[in-house]
Amino acid sequence: MIPLLQAQAPATSFWSEAFNSSELWTKLIITLVVGLVVMVGLLYAPIRARKPIIAFFTFISGAYWVLLYLWPKPIDRQPGEMPLNTVETVSFWLADSNNVVVSFTQILTGFLLGLGIFSLLKIHLTKITKGHKDAFFSIVLLVSMGLMIWFGYADWFDRLGERGAMLDNRDNWGFTQYGRDFLFEGLLQQMDAAMFSVIAFYILSAAYRAFRVRSVEATILLSAALLVLLSLMGAVSFVWDENVKSIANGNPFILNFQLTEVAQWIRNTFQTSSIRGIQFGVGLGALAMGLRLWLSLEKPGSGS
Amino acid sequence: MKGNLGEKLQSLPKPILYLILILATSIPLFFPTEVPNEPVESTKDFYATLMALPEGSKVLLMSDWTGSTRGESKGAFRSIFKILIRRKAKVAIYSAADPQAPRVAQDAINELNMERKRKNLPTFDRWNDWVNIGYFPNAEAAINGIANDLKGAFGGRKDFPPNSPPRDVFQSPVLQGVTKVEDFPLMLVITASKTSNFAVERVSGRTPLAFAVTGVMVPETQVFYQSKQIVGYCGGLKGVYDLEQLMESGVNFPDKATGKIKSDKLGTIEGFPDPDNKGQGTRYYPTLHYALALMIIMIILGNVGMFLAKRGDKS
Numbered sequence: 001m002i003p004l005l006q007a008q009a010p011a012t013s014f015w016s017e018a019f020n021s022s023e024l025w026t027k028l029i030i031t032l033v034v035g036l037v038v039m040v041g042l043l044y045a046p047i048r049a050r051k052p053i054i055a056f057f058t059f060i061s062g063a064y065w066v067l068l069y070l071w072p073k074p075i076d077r078q079p080g081e082m083p084l085n086t087v088e089t090v091s092f093w094l095a096d097s098n099n100v101v102v103s104f105t106q107i108l109t110g111f112l113l114g115l116g117i118f119s120l121l122k123i124h125l126t127k128i129t130k131g132h133k134d135a136f137f138s139i140v141l142l143v144s145m146g147l148m149i150w151f152g153y154a155d156w157f158d159r160l161g162e163r164g165a166m167l168d169n170r171d172n173w174g175f176t177q178y179g180r181d182f183l184f185e186g187l188l189q190q191m192d193a194a195m196f197s198v199i200a201f202y203i204l205s206a207a208y209r210a211f212r213v214r215s216v217e218a219t220i221l222l223s224a225a226l227l228v229l230l231s232l233m234g235a236v237s238f239v240w241d242e243n244v245k246s247i248a249n250g251n252p253f254i255l256n257f258q259l260t261e262v263a264q265w266i267r268n269t270f271q272t273s274s275i276r277g278i279q280f281g282v283g284l285g286a287l288a289m290g291l292r293l294w295l296s297l298e299k300p301g302s303g304s
Numbered sequence: 305m306k307g308n309l310g311e312k313l314q315s316l317p318k319p320i321l322y323l324i325l326i327l328a329t330s331i332p333l334f335f336p337t338e339v340p341n342e343p344v345e346s347t348k349d350f351y352a353t354l355m356a357l358p359e360g361s362k363v364l365l366m367s368d369w370t371g372s373t374r375g376e377s378k379g380a381f382r383s384i385f386k387i388l389i390r391r392k393a394k395v396a397i398y399s400a401a402d403p404q405a406p407r408v409a410q411d412a413i414n415e416l417n418m419e420r421k422r423k424n425l426p427t428f429d430r431w432n433d434w435v436n437i438g439y440f441p442n443a444e445a446a447i448n449g450i451a452n453d454l455k456g457a458f459g460g461r462k463d464f465p466p467n468s469p470p471r472d473v474f475q476s477p478v479l480q481g482v483t484k485v486e487d488f489p490l491m492l493v494i495t496a497s498k499t500s501n502f503a504v505e506r507v508s509g510r511t512p513l514a515f516a517v518t519g520v521m522v523p524e525t526q527v528f529y530q531s532k533q534i535v536g537y538c539g540g541l542k543g544v545y546d547l548e549q550l551m552e553s554g555v556n557f558p559d560k561a562t563g564k565i566k567s568d569k570l571g572t573i574e575g576f577p578d579p580d581n582k583g584q585g586t587r588y589y590p591t592l593h594y595a596l597a598l599m600i601i602m603i604i605l606g607n608v609g610m611f612l613a614k615r616g617d618k619s
Contacts (some may be wrong), residue, residue, distance in 0.1 A: 098453055099457060131555060160469060164470060165467065167464045168430055189370070193371045207603055209314075225602060232540075233593050234342070267526055272526050272530050276527055
């Protein structure tokens, strides 16, 4: 078993140095430098050599998940238990390495954030330096990003001290916390909410202009939609249901015509089965796409 | 606007539509009204699950909402925490959909605590009652790690104990004795994205799952509820309003004959009447009513216009 992949042995692992210690920082920097050297090496490698390397690592990475899913899993495994045969050796190895592989995945996905920042900087700095007509907006974007990063990190560093938890209380806030709160809660969250709210206008406009009874199918769709919409209006469904109850006088057949019952029937009978069908289709598509990516049959992987 | 009445009805200018929508959604906010309502079964089950938690239970919460859906998600988050605080639950929070989500959750709890402090109620303290495990950039890998090796997945994550630098989350009372996902009697997901699907794929069958989702996610969540892969869910603003009413009235409480909210499936589940129960759901639900009513009216108007125009053409 490869020691790196033993998730149960954190006391001796590479990352077990004390938080914020110089040893941990040194190791982090060395790892970063090694990673960068590998990346630069790949960048300067001839394209013909690059393709098989990428295809190889893609296949190995995908094979791990396929094996983890298909290989028999250890049952009632006890701490320190040794594998009895090859099948169990592989299953123990897969189980132990899961956490390390998951951590790698998290780190790699984390790099996407860095890639996003790099991309933003590249596009908007180019616009600013070239004096593009919309350069003002690029300046606003970069200044906003810089301020948010600065206040975010300053607040984080403040919280690393002994007063960290006290900063959850607004009474203990300083300039940094008020600055962060203004930018994050006062601006970003409000703009986020405002952007999302705009959808309501498009929905109303689209429903008004497009939802027409032009065919039998459209009529069925519209009727079902109206019933579900009405069922979401508590006041309407409450009055409707109370009237049906009083007419039904305990008759179970007539009780089926309560708005909530009708809407529930539409949801449970048509909606969920349709969504299941769609999800099966999406799943099959994802499987086909996953296979193509795993085997590097897609253009970006094969370069063909 | 030229043409006959039918054509006119079909082509109301956008600015007028938008103005009507603004008025229909904003005026009700100034005149709070309590709308009659019957909570749906999924929310009743959601509430029953929360209320059935033994006192002091440890709950895993995936908080994946931000400002964009706070109209629905924040109301759900606050109501859920009001119930969890009442159940004296300990909550481990992590996020996987958006880097903003951990801070948004943290701010929402701080806001709740400030309100409790003003009313001289005990606060829900970070580290002792809840921990913020932080953000995991890859949602699918995170839930995979949690399902396979919780200690490893959360290992190395730190949070803030009172008057002390950050410490490993497993040292907090919230995660004491927790080694695997099954040690949580409930996993909650408050989300506005697909991360709930990953929870169903990896955790369903290991520990009970309950979701609080946005309105647009209700249809796909209903699939999991119907197949009993989740024990209940609170869907959209209607779900939040249902939850607030359930907190106030309980189910079949004090008994089935006199209880305001009834259920044949569930037994007696107590409510806890408190003016504080009425929160975002009660405030915003009338607005949703008017918006939906407006949409229905506009659809009908458009169709009436189409028929009138067709009749005009024929004549």
